[in-house]
Amino acid sequence: MTNSPVTNSPVLQALLWPFAVAYDGIVRVRASLYRRGLFRVKRLDGTVISVGNLTVGGTGKTPMVLWLAERLASEGHRPAILTRGYRGSGQSDARGLPTSDEVALLRERLGARAQLGVGKDRYASGRTLERHGAQWFILDDGFQHLALGRDADVVLIDATDPFGGGRLLPAGRLREPKAALARADVLVVTRSEHAPAVESVVRRFTQASIFYARTQLEAVLRVPALQIPLPDGDLTRVNFFAFCGIGNPSAFFDDLLRWGVQVKGRRAFRDHHHYAAAEIQGLERDALDAGAEAMICTEKDVFNLRDALPERLPVYACRIGLALRDPELFWRAVLDAVQRHRQKAAA
Numbered sequence: 001m002t003n004s005p006v007t008n009s010p011v012l013q014a015l016l017w018p019f020a021v022a023y024d025g026i027v028r029v030r031a032s033l034y035r036r037g038l039f040r041v042k043r044l045d046g047t048v049i050s051v052g053n054l055t056v057g058g059t060g061k062t063p064m065v066l067w068l069a070e071r072l073a074s075e076g077h078r079p080a081i082l083t084r085g086y087r088g089s090g091q092s093d094a095r096g097l098p099t100s101d102e103v104a105l106l107r108e109r110l111g112a113r114a115q116l117g118v119g120k121d122r123y124a125s126g127r128t129l130e131r132h133g134a135q136w137f138i139l140d141d142g143f144q145h146l147a148l149g150r151d152a153d154v155v156l157i158d159a160t161d162p163f164g165g166g167r168l169l170p171a172g173r174l175r176e177p178k179a180a181l182a183r184a185d186v187l188v189v190t191r192s193e194h195a196p197a198v199e200s201v202v203r204r205f206t207q208a209s210i211f212y213a214r215t216q217l218e219a220v221l222r223v224p225a226l227q228i229p230l231p232d233g234d235l236t237r238v239n240f241f242a243f244c245g246i247g248n249p250s251a252f253f254d255d256l257l258r259w260g261v262q263v264k265g266r267r268a269f270r271d272h273h274h275y276a277a278a279e280i281q282g283l284e285r286d287a288l289d290a291g292a293e294a295m296i297c298t299e300k301d302v303f304n305l306r307d308a309l310p311e312r313l314p315v316y317a318c319r320i321g322l323a324l325r326d327p328e329l330f331w332r333a334v335l336d337a338v339q340r341h342r343q344k345a346a347a
Contacts, residue, residue, distance in 0.1 A: 016171035024168050027144075027176050031183075034146040042123040043149035043345075046080075046135040047338055050150040052143025054180065055164040055173045057271070058247030059156040060190040061141055062102055062300070063215065063322035066109055068138050068154075071331060073113040080115040080129040081106060082122040082148075083140035101272055101303040102140075108226070123148050143183070144175055152337035155184040155208075159192030160251060163201070181205040185337035186330070188213050191251060193325060209333040215251075216323040217259050220296070223315040224306045230316055236260040240296040241287030241313075245273030245304060252298055255320070265290035275305040284310035 033039040049068060053059040065081060072079040085100040103118055115134055117125025122145065126137055139148060143155055157163075164173025181187070181202060187210045189195050199210055220235055222228040230238075239262045244252050249268035256263050265286055269275075287295055287310075295315045297305075302317045309315060324330050 013167065013171050017167075020168045020171040023170070024177060027168075027180075031146065031176070031180065039146070041149045042147060044123065044126045044137060045130055046126070046137050047342075048082075048126075048137045048139055048148065048150040049152045049154060049334060049338070050139040050142035050145070051154050051156070052139075052141055052145075053156045053158075054143070054176055054178065055158070055161070056169070056175060056247070057158075057161075057164075057173060058251065059158040060188075060213065060215065060322060061156060062105065063320060064154065064156060064188065064213075065106065065138055065140050067322045067324070068334075069106075069110055069114045072136050072138075073110075077136045078114065078134070079136045079138055080117055080126065080134035081110075081138045081140055082117045082125050082129075082142075084120055084122065085118045101300050104303040105300050143180075151341040152334050153183055153185045154188060154334065155181065155186070156188050156190055157198060157202070158248065158251070159189050159195045159198055160254075161248075162189075162195075162198045179205050181208070184208045185341075186211065186333045188324070188330070190322075191215065209330075211330045211333070212325045213322050214325075215255050216321050217255070217318060218321045219319040220316050221299075221319060223297075223302050223317050224309065226299070226302065226317060226319075236262065238262065239264045239291055239293045240316075241283070241290055241292035241294075242266040242296050243269070243283055244298050244301055245269035245271060245275070246298055246300060247271045252318075256296070256318075261296065264292045273304060275301075275308050277308040280305060280308040280310055284313055287313055 034041060051061050051064050053061060069079045069081060083103060085103050103116060106116060115129050117129050119125050122139065139145065139150055142150065143153060163178060166172060168174040182205050184206055185208055187202060187208050189198055189210060190213050193212050193214065202210065220230040242253055242256055242263050246252060253266050267283060295310060295313050297317055299317045299319050
């Protein structure tokens with residue numbers, strides 16, 4: 001099972017085409033109404049950096065949010081991350097705070113270095129955090145969240161599937177037409193170091209700075225505690241069965257091969273999939289049948305399977321970061337965008 005919101009069937013795509021046309025009209029009109037001031041944009045007092053994309057599915061937004069939060073923390077700030085949480089989930093953690101797998105991952109990785117505001121109304125979350133001293137905000141998955149003003153729009157494009165097949169939802173994976181890239185201040189092409197074909201398309205709509213980034217493996221940790229690392233050398237010696245429930249599972253499987261992992265089998269689930277005990281047992285059987293000695297998944301998956309672990313095989317999670325090709329130039333481009341927007345607002 002995968003998380004693709006569209007089918008490869010030409011017949012079904014043709015049937016969905018009228019709905020995609022209608023959706024296209026709706027998102028264009030909505031963006032125009034915000035641009036002309038007919039829909040109100042609320043603004044926080046602090047600096048807001050938005051991280052988003054054009055397509056549904058994984059482009060590396062969470063690693064980028066982490067990169068920005070860690071960069072701000074290294075400069076003496078305590079950033080606040082504004083996130084809706086998956087489907088605006090009403091689930092809470094042991095402290096009664098709203099959570100989802102992505103929210104739990106951000107909390108675990110950043111700890112006290114960042115504050116989190118979780119909820120559908122991200123302006124209200126931001127105002128609450130401002131009363132607690134927040135001055136820098138990262139708007140997670142914010143490119144289409146036009147109701148909240150931002151000082152920089154960072155847009156990620158996955159080089160392996162940059163424009164979702166060229167079709168808008170529900171016939172394709174595009175959330176907005178490519179012309180929406182005109183709103184971007186900084187573009188990051190992920191999973192590549194050079195993509196001239198992508199740049200050629202992007203340049204039809206924007207002159208924003210373009211940067212490149214690849215995922216990098218930071219650690220492989222034993223589930224569920226994520227405190228015991230895989231011994232050195234075992235990553236390329238042990239036979240693993242890979243599984244995940246993320247937006248772009250094929251990218252994770254490709255990364256494993258790039259990192260030299262011996263993958264003896266794989267299975268993908270829908271993004272944010274919560275694993276039942278019976279599913280984990282089935283995965284373990286598949287892994288044993290394939291000759292695997294351990295199982296491996298993403299760090300995000302850990303928060304959806306801690307109540308259902310296999311009995312015979314260990315499970316390890318990949319802690320993945322983002323390696324920007326020109327990190328200092330990228331950060332300067334973000335700060336330059338902030339300054340431009342601030343000067344425009346003050347004029």
